[in-house]
Amino acid sequence: MNSEPLIRILFVEDLPSDTELAERVLQKEGLHFSSIRVDTEKEFLKALEEFQPDLIISDYSMPGFDGMKALKISLKKDPALPFIILTGSMNEETAVDCMKVGATDYVIKGHLKKLPFAIKEALEQKKIRSAKEEAERENREHQEELEAIYQNSPLMMILLDKERRVRKINGFAVESLGRFSEKLIGRRIGEVLRCLHALDDPKGCGFGSFCGHCTIRRTVEDAFETGHNHQNIEADLTFSINGKEVVATFLFSTTKLAIGKQPMVLVSILDITERKQMEEAIRLSEERYRTVIEEIDEGYYEVDLTGNFTFVNDSMTRQLQYSKEELIGMNFRSYIPQEETDGVYKIFNRSYRTGEIIKWYPVTNIRKDGTPHFFEDSISCRRDKEGRVIGFRGISRDITERKQTEDRLNQTLENLRKAMGGIIQVISATVETRDPYTSGHQKRVADLARAIAGEMGLAEDQRDGLRMAGTIHDLGKVSIPAEILSKPTSLTDLEYRLIQTHSQTGFDILKGIEFPWPIADIVLQHHERMNGSGYPRGLKREDISPEARILMVADVVEAMASYRPYRPALGIEAALEEIEKNKGVLYDSRVVDVCLRLFREKGFSFE
Incomplete structure (x- = not known):
């Protein structure tokens, strides 16, 4: 039995197959999780309440509900809930916008192997934030308690004459001492404060012989003799309350004043007993906080x-x-x-x-x-x-160990990429043995398609996928008789329809292979046209993938420029005139513009 806690994952995805693919990747990485999939706002809100996910993984673009809206709903309900964008159609700018709004991370569907690491990091970040917020919350509570104690602590103001007797006392002190002010005037400070030893020596400072060397006496005496003011002198006083001795801690401040011609000392007394206790509590709290910091x-x-x-x-x-x-x-x-x-x-x-x-x-x-x-x-x-x-x-x-692991994985992927490239070349060579007159056609188409993609700014990974698709785009011709492929005269209608099946046949051969790129779809669509006049499905404009739009132009240019058994080579200029004439009709305008620029301005040529 897996001892790891179960991770509840909510997928927001309109394609069940994409969710299943992601789940297989997570299972392969050993993640212990349960998951559900939703694709509408209503289902999403219900899942947030009933499923209570630990993490949300959302596609960015869906027909009826989009990832940005799901993200905003999630942030409003629980800002701490990790939210990962998983999509195949996001550009870098859109990803950055999602991160600014509050997404935890984003993963491109073509890089699903990164998803487990993104999930682990998102959950780890949430754990660290929770620990930090809890520590900060405890600290805030203690600060608030300290503030409340300070605001409600009694502050007494007592004015002493040179005989150390009380001349004036403020109302707060009267309230605190529980006596009428007229009963306090003329008494020694020790009596006023109800010190246990106040009457031991009537000629003393009011604290008796017991306090002959106490801090309070020295502070008051020094203020009278030198005029030096003292701030926040801490002292403990012993009181008798209901027959029991009670020790309280005070802060004393003394200020020498001249009232008429008589020297006076103003004694400010703040009972800090509770505050001292609170300081100890805060010290222990800070010690616990430091312990948390030390143990992470x-x-x-x-x-x-x-x-x-x-x-x-x-x-x-x-x-x-x-x-x-x-x-x-x-x-x-x-x-x-x-x-x-x-x-x-x-x-x-x-x-x-x-x-x-x-x-x-x-x-x-x-x-x-x-x-x-x-x-x-x-x-x-x-x-x-x-x-x-x-x-x-x-x-x-x-992350040293993780980085080393990633480096090893990247090396493995590179080795697999090279192996895949070798297999693709073998497949391409096999096709060319069936159609020797178009030998090298697929490689030249692949080279031109990759150059166009690079000039258009497609990501390197997309360019690699396009080159792979270009290298085997005519794979379906293996099912067509060689005598038709090499026929030196015009094809009959039946033969032409048979030739047209090669796109679908190539797709059928490739669709079961899990490439990291949509190679089967590119092969299927490379004879489609923007106005819907192509084959095999008559797709139009946005229904045709960007890679297929590039490949169709590269295929037409190379085919027209090269020799065929039923006609001589028409030349590159004729090929360029064809795509320029049908720009925006049969072929994507931007792809055509880039292709023309490559040949006419940048010196591209078929090797």
Whole structure:
């Protein structure tokens, strides 16, 4: 039985097959989860209430409900609920917009292997945020308690003459002492305060012989003799309440005044007994908070505005292999490679200027033994009570092992990519043995298609997929008799219809293979036309994939420019005139413009 907690995943996706594919990837990675799929707003709201997901994975673009709307609903209900955009149609700008609104992460469907890592990181971030928010909540509660105690603590103001007798007393002191003010005037301060030893020595300061060397007596005497004012002198007084001795803690401040010609001392007395108890409680709370910080696996640190460490937890010392004493005062430039320091400075500067919390930026740290380790850091500003930024706090996560694993996976993928490329070349060669007159046609089409895609700014991964599709786009011709493929005269209607089946046949052969690109669909659509006059399905405009629009132009240009058994080569200019004449009608306008520019301005040619 899996001991990992069950992760409840809510998929917002209109295609069940896409959800099933994602679930298989998560199962392969060993994630312990349950999931449901919805594709309407009504179902989504119901699932939030009844299924109570731990994480949401949403497609961005759907017919009746979109990922951005789902994201805003989720944020309104629970801002802390991780929300990952999973789509095959998102560009970089749209992804950034989603992240700004509040999405936790995004994953392209063509890179599903990244989804388990995105889920783990999102849940881990939520866990860290919850721990931090809980610690901050406890700290706020204690601060509020302290403020309440301070606001309700009694403050007594007593004016003493040179005989140390009470001349005046404020109303708050009367209320606090529970006596009428006229009964307090003329009494010694010790009597007023009901000190247990107040009457031991009537000639004393009012605290009796027991207090001959106490802090209160010395403070009052010094104020009379030297005129020196004392602020917040702490002292303990012993009272008799209901026959029991009670010790209370006070803060005394003394100020020498001249009332007429008589020297006076104003004694301000603040009962801080409860506050002292609260300070101890806060100290224990802060100790618990520090314990949480020390026990988390991630490194936690605080730095000043110049980037010098002012605090690090134990995990940080283990990560960098320095002691706390060595790290305190160390500048970030001392352990970050020189080529990365400017980038790190810019990140801190951005947080300083905008107040933004910068999440999980990559950084390399050099350990004490000189070995580099890879980390992800998140930082936020530290502020004083006036709101001024006084430094930064950060969490540092060691991802060295994860990065090494990713590097190994990338190498494996590269090896698989090369192997796949080799297989594609074998398939292409097989097709060409059936149709020797078009030998090299598929490779030349693939080269031109990839060049067009590059000029149009398609991602490298899309260009690779397009090159693969171009290399085998005529795979379906293996089912057509060789004598028809190499026929030197015009084809009959029946023979032409048979030739037209090669797109569908190629699709049927490829559709069961799990390529990381939509190769089967590209092969199927490469003879479609923008106005719907193509085959096999008569698709129009937006129904034709961007890759197929590129491939159809490359296929027409190469075919017209090359020799065929039923006609001589027409030449590249004739081919370019054909696509230029039918731009926007048969062929995508942008693709045609790029293709023309490649040949006429950039010197592209078939090898």
